[in-house]
Amino acid sequence: MSDTMRAVVVSEPGGSFELVERPVPDPGPEEVRVVVDACGICYSDSYVKEGSFPGIDYPRVPGHEIAGRVDSVGENVTAWEEGDRVGAGWHGGHCFTCDPCRRGDFQQCENGEITGLTFDGGYAEYAAVPAEALARIPDELDSVDAAPLLCAGITTFNALRNSGARPGDLVAVQGIGGLGHLGIQYAHAAGFETVALSRSPDKRDLAFELGADHFVDASEEDPAAALQGLGGARVILGTAPSAAAVESVVGGLGTDGELVVVGVPHEPAGVDVQHLVMTRGAVSGWASGHARDSQDTLEFSALRDVTPEIETYPLDAVDTAYDRMMANEARFRVVLEP
Ligand SMILES: [Zn+2]
Ligand SMILES: [Zn+2]
Structure with missing residues (x-):
């Protein structure tokens, strides 16, 4: 050598x-x-x-x-x-x-x-x-x-398995990129009803291939309303590193719902605290x-x-x-x- x-x-x-x-x-x-x-x-x-x-x-x-x-x-x-x-x-x-x-x-x-x-x-x-x-x-x-x-794998896998979600719960993965495309696969494999949230409608087919049960085109419809239409999310895995993305989904949390952020925005995010109080919801981070x-x-x-x-x-x-x-x-x- x-x-x-x-x-x-x-x-x-x-x-x-x-x-x-x-x-x-x-x-x-x-x-x-x-x-x-x-x-x-x-x-x-x-x-x-x-x-x-x-x-x-x-x-x-x-x-x-x-x-x-x-x-x-x-x-x-x-x-x-x-x-x-x-x-x-x-x-x-x-x-x-x-x-x-x-x-x-x-x-x-x-x-x-x-x-x-x-x-x-x-x-x-x-x-x-x-x-x-x-x-x-x-x-x-x-x-x-x-x-x-x-890195991308452990972050999404560990965030999901340490969240409160159980098999059958509605779990959304926001963003279909380096983190999100793994998060969808883990959410599906863990037995969650899996929602892919993306602003790229061209990722719809991919999302279903990765195991998503639903696809929400966040460039066309309000992702929070869409999640409420599905019953409200138990967990949303936030992979899109954007404050606007974080702010747009908090309203999609159901009772005891939690937004777990793994993609870090480089600016502060404002959240709808009233919605959190009414749902006993939370916004947290995971690394x-x-x-x-x-x-x-x-x-x-x-x-x-x-x-x-x-x-x-x-x-x-x-x-x-x-x-x-x-x-x-x-x-x-x-x-x-x-
Ligand atoms: Zn890394
Ligand atoms: Zn030490």
């Missing part, structure tokens, strides 16, 4: 992607080195590119949707061995000692690491990752499919999950044949790949194959 690898780095906030040769990282204690077979590109990678997130040291290799194989384990690692197929997502490890960790709530660790943000991520041939941040990839899943499931949540997502996806729609690119096409993702032109997630 060569001592060096190809990696894409960002050297400063607002800098461009540079494809460089750099030393292959050695795994430290409690770390594992992963051969990166695939790494998804996510909107959140713009935090690294633009420097719009606190605590990033440069140069940095982005990428928090890593799927690959263990090729070296550091000291004190007992859970993994060479050849294991593993993935790493946004949650890049935890401290085990802060109060949330002491309560077993690793997702809320106060000193949590973030893959590709607080340490180098998967836009490279190798990455060294804390052992507790790894999920096992089932044999049935290809690495290129597993990669986006480690990702820890490594076992990732593994649950991968296992459920393999069990129920949930896969992302992806475009794949080699590492040297990172600019094209990233631009397509950021311009919302990709269908629907973009994956690098280093």
